[in-house]
Amino acid sequence: MISFSKKIKKYSFILGISLSFLYFIHSADCRANGESRPTRLEKLQKRGYVRIGLSNEPPWTVIDADGQVGGAGPDLTHAVFQRMGVSELQGVLSTFGGLIPGLLAGRSDAISSGLFIQPGRCQAVAFSEPDLCDREAFLMKKDMPLALKTYRDLATDSSLQVGVPAGGTEEREALAAGVPASRLVPVPDGPSGMIMLLAGRIQVYSLPASSAQHLVDLWRGQKFSLVTVEDAPVMCAGTAFSPNAVDLRDAYDHVLAKLKADGTYDRILRAHGFDPSLARGHTREEFCRGKESL
Amino acid sequence: MTWDNHFVVMVFPYLLKGLQVTIIATLCSFAVAVCLGLAIAVLEKITRGPIFFLISGVTHFIRGTPLLVQLFFLYYLLPYANITLPAFGCGILGFGVHYATYLSNVYKSGIEAIPVLQWEVSKACNFSPFQTWRYVILPQAIRSVLPVLGNYFIALIKETPLLSSISVMEMMGEASLFGDMHYRYLEPITMVGVLFLALGMVARGCVGSMTRILGVLREKDDHSASSLKGPYENSKMDPSENLIS
Amino acid sequence: MTELVLSDLLRSVLRGLEITVILTISGSILAFVCAFVFGLGRVSRWRFIRVFSVCYIELFRGTSVFVQVFWLYYALPAFGLLLSPLLAGILGLGLNVGAYGAEVVRSAVQATGRDQYEACCALNFTRYQTFRYIILPQAFPRMLPVFGNNMVELMKASSIVSLISLSDITFQAQQFRIRTGQTFLPFAVTLIVYFILYLGILFFIRSVTRLANPQKVKV
Numbered sequence: 001m002i003s004f005s006k007k008i009k010k011y012s013f014i015l016g017i018s019l020s021f022l023y024f025i026h027s028a029d030c031r032a033n034g035e036s037r038p039t040r041l042e043k044l045q046k047r048g049y050v051r052i053g054l055s056n057e058p059p060w061t062v063i064d065a066d067g068q069v070g071g072a073g074p075d076l077t078h079a080v081f082q083r084m085g086v087s088e089l090q091g092v093l094s095t096f097g098g099l100i101p102g103l104l105a106g107r108s109d110a111i112s113s114g115l116f117i118q119p120g121r122c123q124a125v126a127f128s129e130p131d132l133c134d135r136e137a138f139l140m141k142k143d144m145p146l147a148l149k150t151y152r153d154l155a156t157d158s159s160l161q162v163g164v165p166a167g168g169t170e171e172r173e174a175l176a177a178g179v180p181a182s183r184l185v186p187v188p189d190g191p192s193g194m195i196m197l198l199a200g201r202i203q204v205y206s207l208p209a210s211s212a213q214h215l216v217d218l219w220r221g222q223k224f225s226l227v228t229v230e231d232a233p234v235m236c237a238g239t240a241f242s243p244n245a246v247d248l249r250d251a252y253d254h255v256l257a258k259l260k261a262d263g264t265y266d267r268i269l270r271a272h273g274f275d276p277s278l279a280r281g282h283t284r285e286e287f288c289r290g291k292e293s294l
Numbered sequence: 295m296t297w298d299n300h301f302v303v304m305v306f307p308y309l310l311k312g313l314q315v316t317i318i319a320t321l322c323s324f325a326v327a328v329c330l331g332l333a334i335a336v337l338e339k340i341t342r343g344p345i346f347f348l349i350s351g352v353t354h355f356i357r358g359t360p361l362l363v364q365l366f367f368l369y370y371l372l373p374y375a376n377i378t379l380p381a382f383g384c385g386i387l388g389f390g391v392h393y394a395t396y397l398s399n400v401y402k403s404g405i406e407a408i409p410v411l412q413w414e415v416s417k418a419c420n421f422s423p424f425q426t427w428r429y430v431i432l433p434q435a436i437r438s439v440l441p442v443l444g445n446y447f448i449a450l451i452k453e454t455p456l457l458s459s460i461s462v463m464e465m466m467g468e469a470s471l472f473g474d475m476h477y478r479y480l481e482p483i484t485m486v487g488v489l490f491l492a493l494g495m496v497a498r499g500c501v502g503s504m505t506r507i508l509g510v511l512r513e514k515d516d517h518s519a520s521s522l523k524g525p526y527e528n529s530k531m532d533p534s535e536n537l538i539s
Numbered sequence: 540m541t542e543l544v545l546s547d548l549l550r551s552v553l554r555g556l557e558i559t560v561i562l563t564i565s566g567s568i569l570a571f572v573c574a575f576v577f578g579l580g581r582v583s584r585w586r587f588i589r590v591f592s593v594c595y596i597e598l599f600r601g602t603s604v605f606v607q608v609f610w611l612y613y614a615l616p617a618f619g620l621l622l623s624p625l626l627a628g629i630l631g632l633g634l635n636v637g638a639y640g641a642e643v644v645r646s647a648v649q650a651t652g653r654d655q656y657e658a659c660c661a662l663n664f665t666r667y668q669t670f671r672y673i674i675l676p677q678a679f680p681r682m683l684p685v686f687g688n689n690m691v692e693l694m695k696a697s698s699i700v701s702l703i704s705l706s707d708i709t710f711q712a713q714q715f716r717i718r719t720g721q722t723f724l725p726f727a728v729t730l731i732v733y734f735i736l737y738l739g740i741l742f743f744i745r746s747v748t749r750l751a752n753p754q755k756v757k758v
Binding site: 056057058062063064065066067092093094095098101102105106107189190191192194195215218219 | 547548550551554613614616617621702703704706713714715716717718719720722
Binding site: 296355359360361364370452453456470479484486494 | 598606613691695697702709712729734738
């Protein structure tokens with residue numbers, strides 16, 4: 001019995017320590033608040049490189065065996081930053097879901113990895129004007145005769161397990177359309193999604209059309225069918241900045257507009273198989289406001 | 295980014311949901327590990343020659359490579375062999391087999407700690423090998439290693455976050471999903487840490503009373519425990535310290 | 540085509556191997572230091588140091604290494620401390636395994652019989668002398684095999700840093716998969732490389748143990 005009460009003492013002690021640790025965190029945090037940096041661009045120019053948050057998702061971003069960063073998003077961002085006087089681009093790899101937390105934690109200066117502009121994200125980060133636009137797609141095995149065209153269709157067929165990129169917009173769209181969270185399976189990356197499809201762990205894989213096309217090309221031997229989602233509008237990605245780096249974002253937008261005007265933009269997008277015309281006529285405000293229909 | 299209690303309140307229901315999965319996964323995996331580990335230990339004792347080397351080679355391989363990669367293997371590659379287990383099943387299998395290789399060592403040390411005399415007496419009493427194992431050796435061996443098994447149970451709990459990498463939504467999975475959706479990991483992960491601390495304490499309490507109920511006195515210089523041989527012949531070491539994160 | 544893929548895989552694995560080895564070695568050194576500092580801290584004369592060591596040990600043993608590494612990477616920056624991924628990985632692994640090691644050190648030191656302390660007392664040894672010349676030479680060989688276990692565990696746990704995007708072998712294997720869509724090859728190679736590392740550590744620990752006690756210490 002003595003040892004028992006001793007134990008209780010010990011545990012409550014440890015609990016107390018961890019609670020006070022939590023409190024310490026809390027208070028330390030309140031102090032670290034509220035600094036502002038007026039000249040982020042100058043800092044970057046002085047430093048000579050910009051850190052870009054990326055997740056490896058071809059063709060939006062491509063990372064080769066030597067760690068070289070390419071793909072539509074980083075190439076475009078690199079072009080813009082070069083015009084802004086920052087010559088070098090460093091990739092900071094993370095999971096897709098970890099991109100925004102990484103940006104907010106100061107691990108990167110901007111995210112350029114096909115992050116769709118979307119109301120919830122607009123509250124967390126400062127987006128540039130739309131750069132890469134895409135439609136949504138469903139991937140299915142060809143021998144599965146599923147007449148799926150919309151997210152609502154996913155909601156009605158209760159036997160479907162739906163794969164969605166972890167932390168992607170597809171998850172929200174599906175939830176908004178009434179697909180229960182229990183039928184959504186977070187997929188860490190493209191090939192994993194394909195294997196999950198082949199293995200029957202999921203019946204549908206919902207992802208941006210260009211990523212889907214890339215995966216279908218990669219799995220040439222297998223039969224997959226790719227359907228463009230009808231009730232999802234064209235989605236546009238923007239380069240995301242920390243909410244207290246709006247000045248940097250504005251400078252970025254300024255240069256981006258120039259690139260769009262002089263044709264550099266079209267050239268980079270075409271090189272990676274994106275349609276440059278999709279972004280025309282769309283604005284950040286429009287996507288940040290969101291759609292009432294969904 | 296600042297600490298926000300609002301998020302703590304928000305994330306809590308998700309974490310509790312994940313906690314259930316964590317607990318169920320731990321219990322199931324440990325059940326697999328306990329049975330399989332015993333089987334491996336006995337097999338390693340009764341086999342000779344090539345079969346012995348095969349078994350011990352395989353267990354070394356499993357013990358020497360990361361569980362994370364093994365889970366990927368089970369989850370992404372078994373389907374190619376036309377075996378598609380659900381994600382949870384893959385997790386249980388992966389954890390169960392991995393920990394079975396640890397536990398087999400523990401059992402073996404328990405078996406080796408039994409004096410040779412007992413084997414001889416069993417033979418003299420005309421026990422069959424099965425009877426010897428069943429009624430003489432294993433009851434003593436298992437009882438003497440119970441505290442160590444308990445430690446592995448606690449260690450197992452803390453490895454369950456690996457399950458989130460194969461889309462089993464346990465506590466860490468729920469926390470990172472929540473983090474992905476709300477763009478903040480600070481509160482969810484800290485809370486997961488706190489819950490693990492609490493879970494570990496509860497588990498330690500349970501294991502402690504379990505071993506006591508099962509009639510094992512656990513003392514620092516307990517003879518049966520300190521005479522155990524660890525995986526690497528560490529004599530005279532409290533085997534409970536031979537514990538792995 | 541296949542040659543291209545293989546050379547790609549080889550380069551990825553080698554790059555990843557470098558990170559894994561750096562992590563394992565630096566993490567082990569940190570763990571070793573922590574194990575001694577806090578293991579001895581636990582048996583210190585001063586209450587404050589004892590309490591502090593117990594807190595460290597319980598905190599790092601009680602929460603999962605997975606959670607710790609994640610926390611160091613994503614949550615610590617909120618307090619203004621931005622660790623590089625490599626440093627976050629080394630710290631997470633080293634501090635975690637160090638907490639386990641501290642218990643090993645403590646129990647090995649405490650396993651030394653009471654009579655020895657009394658003898659030292661009788662010989663008028665200082666505390667330092669007792670520890671340096673009597674306790675440590677007996678306790679250290681006892682710790683080694685368990686440190687070996689812990690080092691293996693650290694090497695294996697280093698695979699989880701791939702989840703914070705530190706490009707170790709596991710991460711490189713994942714990246715290779717994303718590039719090529721192949722799954723079996725990268726995972727199989729990864730497992731084999733880890734196994735070779737495991738055998739290396741076993742060999743290393745066996746040699747050190749043999750060096751540390753030429754005639755096996757019987758206590």
